[in-house]
Every structure is written in structure tokens, then in C-alpha cells.
Amino acid sequence: MIQPFLISALVLLICILLAALRVILGPTVPDRVVGLDTINTLVIVSMILFGSAYRESIYIDTAIVYALLSFVTTIIIAKYLEGGKI
Amino acid sequence: MIEILVYAFLIIGLTFNLLASIALLRFPDVYTRLHGGTKCTTFGSIFLCGSVIIYNLREWLLTSSPSPLIMSIHTFIALVAILITNPTGAHAIARAAHRSGIMPARAVVDDLKKDREGER
Amino acid sequence: MxxxxxxxxxxxxxxxxxxxxxxxxxxxxxxxxxxxxxxxxxxxxxxxxxxxxxNYRMLNPKRWILAIAYFIGPFFIAMARANLDVAYRVITGRIRPGIVRISPNLKTDLGITMLANSITLTPGTLSVDVDDQTNDLYVHWINVKEPALKKKPRDYRYVCGTFPDWVRRIAE
Structure with a gap:
């Protein structure tokens, strides 16, 4: 039962590569931020899958912290794009 | 029986996450890309986390050691964090994109642009 | 205290x-x-x-039970429909986007936040901006329906169904 989680994490890696293509191609800055936001969510989910595959709950704690920090990052980039004070 | 449920959840979640990545590449402008990127990743994450929670709950019932139970509780908290932060972040990006002057491509109607021009 | x-x-x-x-x-x-x-x-x-x-109205347990019922019932069904809808549009590429203004008449910050997040996760809509004075929402709509464009204060039932009524019961 360990293998399916690892294979799913591998498929998520392909998704991350596709989203990274949008970060590289994206004509405008918000396009790149959308790609980055998607990559963040995918990384959180693959961390959870890894934690379940290796039976280490520390991966999942890291995923919680990563989720909250990536949210702060997105908000601050959006604030910067708006042109307001950070 | 439960293993089939776990497999089914994994497949549904992976399908929607792949769909999100394809949506990012196929749609024409920022707003439509946000549609794909936010909705599909959130829905896919619900199913992937659900499979992890179900698998660990079954482990807990079989072995009755506390560590799988801890893992499923923490996965649930991570899922709640994703559910709250993902749409809020999408809203912030959409608002910033509109204020920095990127208009929706092929738009039929744009009330916000009209209202903001009326203010000036 | x-x-x-x-x-x-x-x-x-x-x-x-x-x-x-x-x-x-x-x-x-x-x-x-x-x-x-x-x-x-x-x-x-x-x-x-x-x-x-x-304001301590959220301490009432009835509101929390309603909120859980809302998330499991109508919200989850709408979310599943939203994803099938996005899948259809990714494959066919058939879109008709636009930004419309709706007035759901909510008063509190918590209510408007909940409604905006629900709108973002449900079929074909994405909240873009909020009017601070009147609490009106600007919604990006991926497939604008023709009958919704006739009246000037747009009818929110075309955009988000009965969600504002649920949110009013939960958060106000």
C-alpha cells in the first residue's frame, strides 16, 4: 500500500512541471503568480502523500506551515502588484 | 473494500489536478486561468487528502497504535488550511490583476471597468 | 475580558x-x-x-451546525458541478467571459468573506473586487447568460443561486 502514494506523487510532479511551464511562458506578471499559486497547492498535497507513504507525520506538519506561508507570499505579491504599501 | 475506495479517491484527485495544469496552459487570460487553477486544485486536494485520511484511519483501527490517527488529524488540518487560503489568494490575485490594468480577454460585459472610470 | x-x-x-x-x-x-x-x-x-x-453572535451553536450542513450539502454539490463545468470548458474551449456587479445585501465582514469564497469555488464564477461602502461584489463570470444582462442591478440568482440566503442565516 506504499506504492500507490508514491506513484500519485510522481503524477503530481508532472502537474508541477506543466504549471512551471506557465510560470516560464506567462506573458504578464499575474499569470506567473497564478502558476506559482498552483505549484504551491500541488507541493502541499505531494508532501502529505509522501508523509503517508513513509509513515512520518513530520512531513504533514511541514505541509501545514508551508500552506500558511505560501498564502502570506501570495497576498504580499498581490499587494505589491496593486501598487499599495506593503 | 476500503482499498478500492482509497484507489478511487486517488484517481479522482489526480485527474482533477492534471486538469488544473492543462487549464493553466489552455485558457487565454489571467481570470480564466484562475478559474482552472483554483477550483480544480482545491477539489483534487480534497480527494487526495481524503484518501490519506481513510487509509490512516483504517491503519489505526487495525493496529490501534496512535500514530496513524495523529497523521489523519494533521492531514485534516492541512486540508482546512488549503480550503481557506486557496480562494482568498485567488481573490487577491484577481483584484491585483484588474487594478494593474489587465482587462479580461474577449469580455462581453465589464461592470468594474465602467465603475472605476466613473469614479475618476 | x-x-x-x-x-x-x-x-x-x-x-x-x-x-x-x-x-x-x-x-x-x-x-x-x-x-x-x-x-x-x-x-x-x-x-x-x-x-x-x-459581537458574539458566532458563539451560538445553531450557526455552527447550519455552517456544517451548508458545507456538506449544497456547497459540496455545487463544487463538484463547478469542476465538471471547468473540465468541459478546458476540453472544448468554449468561453464567454465578463465581469458583472451583484448586490447580495450582506452587512458583516464575515458574511461577505464567506460569500466571496463560496463564489470563487462554485460554477463558473470568481470574485474579483468588493465595493467597501455598499458591500457589492464584482464577479468574473466564465459563461455570461443573456437574461442576466437585461436589468441594471443584476439578479444574483443567476450568479450564485441561493448562497446569499444561506450565508445570511449562518453569519448575520
């Missing part, structure tokens, strides 16, 4: 959930409980003015 107690209790609950299974005092160890109580009261003292704004 009441704000301090409510905030620290919520913080302590989150701490307890995160450290479950650390010892043998039922599920927690003695040190964890003591440290959690200290941290929770510090957080409650520092942030009592940010989270609680002199």
Missing part, C-alpha cells in the same frame, strides 16, 4: 488538536498542556482586538 477568553479558548483548542497523542494524561502530556495554556493566553491577550469586534 470576554474577547480575551474567547480568543484564548479557540487558540488552546487548536493547540490541543495539533499536539494530540503526545503523552499519557488521556492523550496529552502535562508539560504540553501547561505550555499550551501559557501560549494560548499570550495569543489571546495580543490579538483580542483583531479577531473579536464586540
Amino acid at each position: 470576554k474577547a480575551f477568553i474567547v480568543t484564548s479558548l479557540v487558540a488552546f483548542l487548536v493547540y490541543l488538536i495539533l499536539t494530540a497523542g503526545s503523552g499519557n494524561l488521556w492523550l496529552w502530556s502535562y508539560e504540553e498542556l501547561l505550555f499550551g495554556l501559557m501560549t494560548a493566553s499570550l495569543i489571546g491577550y495580543l490579538s483580542r482586538r483583531i479577531f473579536v469586534k464586540g
